[in-house]
Amino acid sequence: MASESRLYTFSPETKDALRKFRLSTSRAKDPQAVIYEISKDLEIRPSTPHETYSNMEDLSDALPDNSPRFILLSHPLTLGSGRLSVPYVMLNYLPATCSQSARMLYAGAKELMRSQSEVGRVVEIEDAEEVVGIEGVLQGED
Numbered sequence: 001m002a003s004e005s006r007l008y009t010f011s012p013e014t015k016d017a018l019r020k021f022r023l024s025t026s027r028a029k030d031p032q033a034v035i036y037e038i039s040k041d042l043e044i045r046p047s048t049p050h051e052t053y054s055n056m057e058d059l060s061d062a063l064p065d066n067s068p069r070f071i072l073l074s075h076p077l078t079l080g081s082g083r084l085s086v087p088y089v090m091l092n093y094l095p096a097t098c099s100q101s102a103r104m105l106y107a108g109a110k111e112l113m114r115s116q117s118e119v120g121r122v123v124e125i126e127d128a129e130e131v132v133g134i135e136g137v138l139q140g141e142d
Contacts, residue, residue, distance in 0.1 A: 009042060015116070022117065025086070028086065031056060031076065044113060067098055070093070070110075072090055073091055077138055088120055089121045090114055090121075090122045090123070091122075092122055093126075123137060
C-alpha cells in the first residue's frame with residue numbers, strides 16, 4: 001500500500017470529511033452515502049462536495065454511466081433477530097462501459113480508499129441500479 005499512498009492523495013479536508021462522515025453516520029436513522037472520484041491529478045475527493053444522499057434512487061441517478069466511483073455508505077438495517085445494525089461499507093462502482101484505464105486507476109486506489117475510510121466491507125457493483133437493491137446485499141441475500 002505504500003506505493004498507492006505515494007501515487008494517490010487525499011487533501012486534509014477530504015481526510016477530515018472521511019472521519020466526520022464515519023463518526024456521524026453510525027447512529028443515523030436513514031441511509032447516508034457520499035460519492036468519491038479520482039481527479040486528473042490523482043486526488044481522491046468527493047464528487048459533489050457537501051452532498052450526502054439518503055435516498056438510494058437519488059444516489060443511483062447521481063452515478064455516471066461510464067466512469068467508476070467509490071461510494072461510502074452507512075445503511076441502517078433491521079436484522080432477522082430484530083436487532084438494529086448500521087453497516088459502514090464502500091461500494092466500488094465499476095460500470096461495464098468504463099474504459100480500461102479508468103478501471104486500472106480505480107483498482108489501484110481501492111485498497112487505499114478502503115483503509116483511509118475505515119469501512120468494514122467493500123461491495124463491488126457494475127450497474128447504478130444495483131444501488132437501489134443494496135439493502136438486500138448488506139443483509140446477506142447476495
